[in-house]
Each structure stands twice: as structure tokens, then as C-alpha cells.
Amino acid sequence: MKLLQIKEYLESGKNLLYYKKDVYKCFKQLKDHYLCVYSNEPLPIKGILVRALNYISRYNKTKLNRLTISELTELLIKEVGNKHLIILFNNFDRLTEKALVTYRYLNSFENIHFICSFSVVKTFNPEVYSFSKTFKLVNIEEYNAEYSTDEINIxxxxxxxxxxxxxxxxxxxxxxxxxxxxxxxxxxxxxxxxxxxxxxxxxx
The missing domain is CATH 4.10.860 (DNA Excision Repair, Uvrb; Chain A)
Incomplete structure (x- = not known):
């Protein structure tokens, strides 16, 4: 997807989800335009929050590691302020219910968005599936073409x-x-x- 189209989706308030794509490519496209934090994995959530705060405000990592997830989350929201933060990670299907609490809370803020990817749809649990409904599946044609082959229509x-x-x-x-x-x-x-x-x- 081209940078202009990604920016249009983000500015309209949409999270983006890719099927079998590395969102690091999106990170490279967007990092000069937004505050962006990339991780190959969605877990551990504390590590991602620490990395985001260290990048945005240059907080000392040692001090940040002493804080709880709730404290890190509130501090991140405070430091982001009115800026636009994009959190990018692969392996969306590996999200846990505990991590979803934090991600859902961050997603409730209009200036915080997610760009993620997944590869194993059958492992989606109900909580992860519910969160995925807040995303736009970008390459839906590729998903449909491949996933339909896994189902035998009898x-x-x-x-x-x-x-x-x-x-x-x-x-x-x-x-x-x-x-x-x-x-x-x-x-x-x-x-x-x-x-x-x-x-x-x-x-x-």
C-alpha cells in the first residue's frame, strides 16, 4: 500500500491489518511522518510500552522497567499528548487477553492507532477476533484467495x-x-x- 493511502486511512481513524505481511515496511514509510513504535511481536506489552516511552521522551529504560503496565500506559498517553502515535507489530494472532486490555485502552484515544499483521487466522480467540473488528483488512483479496483454499466446499x-x-x-x-x-x-x-x-x- 502506498504512503498516501495509509495516511488517508489513519487520518480517518482506522487501524490497519495485513495478512502475511511484515509491517516493518510500513514503519519505514511512516516513521518520518508520525511517532511510530515497531515490534515484531505484540508481547510482552511492557517491553513495547517501555520502548515507546524511551523513543518519545528519552526516559531512562531502567526507571521505566520499574513501573507497572498501568503506570507505563498512563505515562505514554501523557507524553504523546496531541501527537499521533502509531504502534506497529506483527503476529496479531498471538495477542493474549491480558495484553488486549492495554491495547484496547490505547485504542480508545483518537490519536493512537495500530498497524498489525497476522498469519494464522484459525488461532483467533473470541477476544482477539473482537479487537480485529476495529481494523481494516488491507489486502483482503490475498486473504480470501488463500484462506478459501483451506476450506473444502462439499x-x-x-x-x-x-x-x-x-x-x-x-x-x-x-x-x-x-x-x-x-x-x-x-x-x-x-x-x-x-x-x-x-x-x-x-x-x-
Missing amino acids: TYVVYPILSIYCFFIYLKTSFSGNIASLLIGGAWFAFLIFRTLMYTGGRS
């Missing part, structure tokens, strides 16, 4: 099986008419079932 295999099954039910329950009309009627009945399933399945 719907159209099931339809003919169900139709054939209904055909035999029809044969079994029909007692009148000759064999020809019985077979034609059964085939027509199975076709109607198949067409109905195709129609309703396509609309879901």
Missing part, C-alpha cells in the same frame, strides 16, 4: 447424493403406475429436489 457434492436418496425414497413409496412412469416420475422428483437445493444453496 455443498455441491452433497446435493446430488441427497437427490439420488430422494429418488429411491420415491421409488420405495410409490405403488401405482407402470415401471416407466415410476422411473420418470422418480427422476423428475429427484431433479426438482436437486434444483431446489442448488437455488437455496446459492442464495445462502
Whole structure:
């Protein structure tokens, strides 16, 4: 994504999420325009807060390490002031519920945004998934193209099986008419079932 487009999204108040991309590239693009803090991992949260404060205000790391996560968070908000801070990290899917408390709190401020990436969607727990809904998935086409291959769509295999099954039910329950009309009627009945399933399945 080009710098201009990233800046437009950020200025409209959106967090950005990438699928299988290293957000360090975004960090290099944005660091001259915003306060940016990059980490390859979202944890430990305390380390990221210490790094952010050390970068923004040049606080001594030894003193910062003595503070609690809550104290570091409040100090970071105070030091950022009205400036625009962007926190970037990869492996969004590794977030823990404990870290999410801090990240959600930071996200409640209009001038603090996130640019993250993930690679393993199936490991999202409900809390992480909920937080991800505050993000815009940038390369959604790549995600859809790859993730859809992991899911085998058996719907159209099931339809003919169900139709054939209904055909035999029809044969079994029909007692009148000759064999020809019985077979034609059964085939027509199975076709109607198949067409109905195709129609309703396509609309879901």
C-alpha cells in the first residue's frame, strides 16, 4: 500500500491489518511522518510500552522497567499528548487477553492507532477476533484467495447424493403406475429436489 493511502486511512481513524505481511515496511514509510513504535511481536506489552516511552521522551529504560503496565500506559498517553502515535507489530494472532486490555485502552484515544499483521487466522480467540473488528483488512483479496483454499466446499457434492436418496425414497413409496412412469416420475422428483437445493444453496 502506498504512503498516501495509509495516511488517508489513519487520518480517518482506522487501524490497519495485513495478512502475511511484515509491517516493518510500513514503519519505514511512516516513521518520518508520525511517532511510530515497531515490534515484531505484540508481547510482552511492557517491553513495547517501555520502548515507546524511551523513543518519545528519552526516559531512562531502567526507571521505566520499574513501573507497572498501568503506570507505563498512563505515562505514554501523557507524553504523546496531541501527537499521533502509531504502534506497529506483527503476529496479531498471538495477542493474549491480558495484553488486549492495554491495547484496547490505547485504542480508545483518537490519536493512537495500530498497524498489525497476522498469519494464522484459525488461532483467533473470541477476544482477539473482537479487537480485529476495529481494523481494516488491507489486502483482503490475498486473504480470501488463500484462506478459501483451506476450506473444502462439499455443498455441491452433497446435493446430488441427497437427490439420488430422494429418488429411491420415491421409488420405495410409490405403488401405482407402470415401471416407466415410476422411473420418470422418480427422476423428475429427484431433479426438482436437486434444483431446489442448488437455488437455496446459492442464495445462502
